[in-house]
Amino acid sequence: MRKVPGKKERKLIASERIKILIEEAEKVIASKPKYAQLYIELARKIAMKARVKLPPTWKKRICKKCKTILIPGFNARVRLRNNRFPHITIKCFECGNYTRHPYKLRERHKN
16 A cells, blocks of 8 residues: 655655756756746646745746746846846846846945
8 A cells, every 4th residue: 555645745746846847947948948948837837736835046047927947148138237226137038028136235334
């Protein structure tokens, strides 16, 4: 008789599969972009089904509109901006979508 995995074990298995799929997507993005997009969509579906959050480092590297993995210089442009608030602007070359991620500058101490 097979033991059914518990909640923690399911989340651990899901996070491992997500990691593998994202790594594979990074490997094949140059030669087969459609496969890379499929891997990313599958990883997101696994994350939603298992209720596992994608780590912020990976979440920021996925376009929210077309669900492709963003690689600076290959299919994305990264810029630092100070308009309104300091942020990183990432433009996806596939769909033209912009995403902004705020960052804080270190405050300088006046002596």
